[in-house]
Amino acid sequence: MKFSLPKSRLTNYLQHILQVVPGKSTLPILTNVLIEALDNKLKISATDLDVSITASLECKVSRKGSVSMPAKILFDIIREVPECDIVFEAGSSRMEIRIPNGSYKIATVAADDFPKLPAVNTKKEIRIDGAGLVKMIQKVAFACSDDETRPALNGVLWQTQGERMQMVATDGHRLARMAMDNNKLQGLNDDVIIPPKVLNLIPKFLENEPRDIGIIFGENNIIFNLGDIILTSRLIEGPYPNFEQVIPTANDKKLVVSKDVLASAVRRVSILSNVLTHQVKFSIKNGRLTLSTTNADVGGEGIEELDCEYNGEDIEMGYNANYVTEILGKVEGDEVTFELSSPVAAGVVYGPTIPREDYLCLVMPLRLAD
């Protein structure tokens, strides 16, 4: 196997591929990448058995072949090499990397030992607007749970129905749901739970050049075809909890605040909040919103008053500041609306730009000490 290509073309891909490679693994081969030299094309693949990635890039191939080698070492070398054409040549047991001033040799492992990646059958592929998908991922995936006792919540639920699709994620303390129309869904009607790891990779590849992407639903996996990059992931088994029923529809107290003012006040006040609960108290009284916190450990106290619009009776509730901050970072527009009912019930949060039925977050309060 022998091929050559400019450094810059390689580093870009390697950097993303490395995010799939597990740092440590019980299966040492997983810390390797699979390199396949085909007709004027180079394929580099990595997998952690849950998520796998294959990048295809143009390249001058003078001898075809395939081999696997340690991902981290390969990347570390390529990253340090100055911009130049790099020649790769695989011997019987080692890969030689030649640059103008020298060469590096690394032991390789036979390509056959590398796990088989799911086959991509582009016949079943549907194509949808990548930018919309990326937006949904960015607005929802943050709310996933990492509690392994409830596997379904470890993923993002993606529902498609007719020409509409929506994504939902929750960890039981907050929830995010975003829906949008997509006329390319071709009447697809499917519910899948996707691990956030693969979803969070997609925006990185589409950042600079938004495009349509292909999606193939498999038996128990899902494949994202981004053109030069193919991502596959195992799906999480359901059932996903019945989230629609926990989204309050009759929260009659409506609080509207300037989003940036609130976000920065919450961040400041929370500096003095309890390190475990991050509790910040929201009190709304006489049309003023007061944020406050006390911390016995450092003998601290913080309080800020904000202008707000509010139509209900006075109320006091506690929130984990991190949850609020995170949600405020996702809501779009100048203002943010909280729909509240009682100090121990879910609050609905949304902004003015995207309609409530298209994007909302739920945040559960903290019980205030008596």
Add this chain to the structure above:
Amino acid sequence: MQTEQVNSKQWKDCLKYMSVRMKEQSFNTWLKQTSGTPADDNEFLLRVPNQFVADWINGHFGDLINEAFREVLGRDYAIRYEVNDNGNEDRQVSINFEKQEPAHSPAPKKTNTEGTPSLSQRYRFNSFVVGDFNQMAHAASLAVADAPGITRYNPLFIYGGTGLGKTHLLQAIGHRIVEQFPNKRVFYATSEKFTSDFITSISEGAVSRFTRMYRDVDALLIDDIQFLTGKESTQEQFFHTFNSLYHYGKQIVLTSDRPPREIKDLEERLLSRFSWGLVTDLQAPDLESRMAILYKKLTSEGISLPDDVVRLVADTVTTNIRELEGTLIRLLAYASLKKTTVDLSLARKLLSDAFPKQKKQLTISSIQKMTAEYFDIDPTMMKAKKKTSHIALARQVAMYLSRSLTNSSLKVIGGEFGGRDHTTVIHACDIISKKMAVEPAFRERIDQISASLLY
């Protein structure tokens, strides 16, 4: 966390007052771990480790505490309990997905005893002798049996040495749940049975049946959980069973011969789950309790024995209730076979056969020899100058044992170990005691050596 910081002088004084007015063991179990401080003019804030302790203190020591307030602080206070769980996370309200979908919860079956043939009729709450040494475990078990899955004691984890009543309590819980809630399914199994059921289900390709059997219950009682040690996939299976049950608010009760933290080779995620609810222990009974147990046994058998004989049995068998009862039965069996009555001299003779005088006359050299054997070193090393860490440790252990098992003076002991100074012996004893205090495994080893020396 804050317990130490804010334990006020007032409360410390009250504790002192109460400690001499109640049984030491009760004091240690319930009050010692509390901290308190006057909250305002009328209220006294008492911090307790969990709600169960709060309920218990309130029910049993409320009057005594009020008395202490009056006597020590010269005034009355209302007591307010604050549960001092370091998990403030409890304050976080969670989205309740379950409320809306009861269909997903395992449905109760018609017969609730199905699958629980192993509940023995002998083990019921009314045949369980309660004393200071086991009252917390007993009370928690009762609470759980009366409201399975509803109390905060889920899982309930009971640990204690052999023959102290773990299985008895566990099965009593099972019986009581079955009696009180005919619709609830109770499943009792030892962890061995759990393992073998799991293995069978794999070999028969019927894992789903296994899952159904263990997860479709309202109360899962697993005995001797420590035997899951090292069995990785069984642990994994148990982990999922545990989560599934816990998730649906089903009661889980576990027993073990040691506290969760000391169970070796058990996955961290399991250990931490064991401590979610209430961890309670069964201690060895004191003399009065041992006698009470014997009297209860006699009453249930419809036999009476002279008090001094009962006392002798209670004095001889000190650590194990099963053995205690066994000894009693042996006495009665002997008497009925020989058609005599049991009196003190007969009892003494029989007991001395069964429990030969425990303290043999031990010599320092026999201790050295035995210890050397245990550490697999040459006995002459005991007197040598060599200071390899392994040999030095063996030597220190032998010194420690000589000190605790013989009446020899420090000087004599030092002399026997190659003419060492008496301060060397003191140092050795210190090191070993400290090591025993922090390393349960090491303590077990030392106990083994001294046991083989003594018996």
